[in-house]
Amino acid sequence: MDTSLERLDAKARHLLFTGARTANSFADTPVTDAELTEIWDLAKWAPTSANSQPLRVVYVRPGPGRDRLVKHMNDGNRAKTESAPAVAILARDTSFHEHIPAVLPFRPELKDTFAANDAMRDATATFNATLQAGYFILAVRAHGLAAGPMSGFDPAGLDAEFFPDGRYRSILVVNIGHPGENPWFGRLPRLSHDDVVTWA
Amino acid sequence: MDTSLERLDAKARHLLFTGARTANSFADTPVTDAELTEIWDLAKWAPTSANSQPLRVVYVRPGPGRDRLVKHMNDGNRAKTESAPAVAILARDTSFHEHIPAVLPFRPELKDTFAANDAMRDATATFNATLQAGYFILAVRAHGLAAGPMSGFDPAGLDAEFFPDGRYRSILVVNIGHPGENPWFGRLPRLSHDDVVTWA
Numbered sequence: 092m093d094t095s096l097e098r099l100d101a102k103a104r105h106l107l108f109t110g111a112r113t114a115n116s117f118a119d120t121p122v123t124d125a126e127l128t129e130i131w132d133l134a135k136w137a138p139t140s141a142n143s144q145p146l147r148v149v150y151v152r153p154g155p156g157r158d159r160l161v162k163h164m165n166d167g168n169r170a171k172t173e174s175a176p177a178v179a180i181l182a183r184d185t186s187f188h189e190h191i192p193a194v195l196p197f198r199p200e201l202k203d204t205f206a207a208n209d210a211m212r213d214a215t216a217t218f219n220a221t222l223q224a225g226y227f228i229l230a231v232r233a234h235g236l237a238a239g240p241m242s243g244f245d246p247a248g249l250d251a252e253f254f255p256d257g258r259y260r261s262i263l264v265v266n267i268g269h270p271g272e273n274p275w276f277g278r279l280p281r282l283s284h285d286d287v288v289t290w291a
Numbered sequence: 292m293d294t295s296l297e298r299l300d301a302k303a304r305h306l307l308f309t310g311a312r313t314a315n316s317f318a319d320t321p322v323t324d325a326e327l328t329e330i331w332d333l334a335k336w337a338p339t340s341a342n343s344q345p346l347r348v349v350y351v352r353p354g355p356g357r358d359r360l361v362k363h364m365n366d367g368n369r370a371k372t373e374s375a376p377a378v379a380i381l382a383r384d385t386s387f388h389e390h391i392p393a394v395l396p397f398r399p400e401l402k403d404t405f406a407a408n409d410a411m412r413d414a415t416a417t418f419n420a421t422l423q424a425g426y427f428i429l430a431v432r433a434h435g436l437a438a439g440p441m442s443g444f445d446p447a448g449l450d451a452e453f454f455p456d457g458r459y460r461s462i463l464v465v466n467i468g469h470p471g472e473n474p475w476f477g478r479l480p481r482l483s484h485d486d487v488v489t490w491a
Contacts, residue, residue, distance in 0.1 A: 094318075094470035096306070099433035103303040106296070108336040108430070118294075131488050135481045136308040137429065140442040142479040148488045156491035180491075194480055218421055218442070218462070225425025229337065230308070233299035242340040242418070253491065262418070270294035279342045280394055281335045288331050288348045291356035291380075291453065 107232050112278070114237035115171055116271035122177040126234055127267070134230035139219040141201060142194045145187035146223035147259050149180040159252050164264065165243035175239065175266035180249070181227060182259040183220035188212060217262075224263050231267055237274065239266030307432050312478070314437035315371055316471035322377040326434055327467070334430035339419040341401060342394045345387035346423035347459050349380040359452050364464070365443035375439065375466035380449070381427060382459040383420035388412060417462075424463050431467055437474065439466030 105111075127150050139145070151160050157178065164172050172178055188205035195201060205212040224240075231238040241264045249261045305311075327350050339345070351360050357378065364372050372378055388405035395401060405412040424440075431438040441464045449461045 094474055096432075096435040096437065096469070097302070098435040099303055099306055102297070103299055104333060104433065106299055107307075108333050108426075108433075111336070113338050128484065128488070131484065133304060133308050135487070136311070137425070138313050138438075138440060140440070144482050144487070146487070149491050150488065151491045159491070190482060190486065194482060196480075215442075221418055221421035222425040222428075225337070225422040226308075226429065228422075229426065229429060232296075233304065233308075235296040235298040237296065238338075240338060240340070242415075270296070274294055280396075282344050282390060282394060284328065284331065286390065287335070287344070287346070288328070288350065291349050291351045291359070 107229050111232050112237070112275040114239050114266065114268070114270045114274040115276065116274045117171075117175045117237070117266065117268035118271045120176070120269040122236060122268055126236065127177055127179075130227070130230045130234055130236075130267075133233055134223065134227045137223070137226040139223060140215065141191070141198075143187055143215055143219050144190070144194060144223070145183050145216040146220040146227070147182045147184050148227070149182070149253060151178040151180060160249070160264070163245045163249040163252060164241070165245075168241045168243045171239055171266055172241070172264070174271065175268045177267040179227070179265045179267060180253060180261055181220070181224050181263040181265060182254065182261045183216040184259055185213065185216055186258050187216055220262055228265065231265065236267055237270045240264070241266070307429050311432045312437070312475040314439050314466065314468065314470045314474045315476065316474045317375045317437070317466065317468035318471045320376070320469040322436060322468055326436065327377055327379075330427070330430045330434055330436075330467075333433055334423065334426045337423070337426040339422060340415065341391070341398075343387055343415055343419050344390070344394060344423070345383050345416040346420040346427070347382045347384050348427070349382065349453060351378040351380060360449070360464070363445045363449040363452060364441070365445075368441045368443045371439055371466055372441070372464070374471065375468045377467040379427070379465045379467060380453060380461055381420070381424050381463045381465060382454065382461045383416040384459055385413065385416055386458055387416055420462055428465065431465065436467055437470045440464070441466070
């Protein structure tokens with residue numbers, strides 16, 4: 092069994108990490124349903140604890156759905172969201188454990204463990220859905236599209252609007268599209284290596 | 292200004308997402324300090340809200356540091372962690388806002404906003420450090436290495452051991468190395484598209 096792994100080449104590193112930027116404006120170029128479907132079909136493969144996969148995705152298109160979304164965005168994010176050809180609402184499924192027998196077939200009883208422990212269930216949903224949001228942002232970029240992730244919205248209002256039964260809770264809203272005019276600001280500095288990394 | 296973006300090719304998609312697997316055993320092949328440094332130097336570029344960058348990384352090597360770590364891992368994770376040539380403790384910096392004037396130079400006053408609002412500061416640290424943990428896992432894979440992320444450890448014990456002043460709080464431990472013998476289990480199922488994605 093060959094288990095040797097390759098390294099990501101410079102072009103791919105540029106596309107996902109070193110050259111990629113958060114877009115603040117979007118072109119009219121459409122984003123297709125197939126592209127949005129493929130973004131999830133790529134992001135879904137990255138790992139979660141207990142294979143829990145608690146992230147849920149609502150793709151919002153221009154029209155009534157987007158109008159319902161925009162009113163819950165902070166003022167500074169409304170124009171950007173209105174200019175994006177597609178927007179993803181990322182949410183955690185507070186009842187993700189219902190799927191445990193299907194996704195963790197060798198340990199189906201973990202469903203009941205989660206059902207009996209609200210704090211553990213909520214911590215697992217929040218942590219792993221957020222990990223998956225990171226994967227999702229890079230998966231958008233992998234499709235030649237710019238992502239515009241935004242934490243600036245009213246989660247209670249958005250959740251009442253889109254998730255009235257309370258099962259899903261929004262964690263991030265991500266504009267998706269091709270970059271428009273002057274799509275990005277000057278690159279902001281990253282912390283120095285020594286501010287982040289230590290050795291033990 | 293050319294703002295057109297390319298798509299990630301099949302080889303890179305395989306390396307990061309579709310073909311990558313969580314490793315459960317590691318070969319003796321070393322992982323160099325340069326590789327560990329480069330992993331962070333790639334992951335750091337992916338976005339965080341307000342450019343907050345709250346993730347901190349402690350690279351742990353075989354020896355006394357790893358012995359101090361292994362005793363806080365759950366039983367099922369100890370052998371894996373002992374077999375990895377490098378391990379990363381990922382933590383959130385609860386005082387990440389001290390860096391705001393440096394990383395968000397056009398809005399230095401946000402440092403004081405965070406200082407005055409414990410709930411907002413903690414939510415920002417937790418959410419964004421977790422996003423960055425997702426980027427980190429993919430950055431490990433980008434270097435031709437297998438990642439073994441683990442939530443199964445005693446965070447209170449680990450934090451008392453490695454972060455006694457209380458500023459950093461562990462969120463994830465990630466084994467890093469080249470795959471060993473029989474390094475992965477059969478692939479676990481992913482949720483169906485309709486279980487995850489809806490349209491509005």
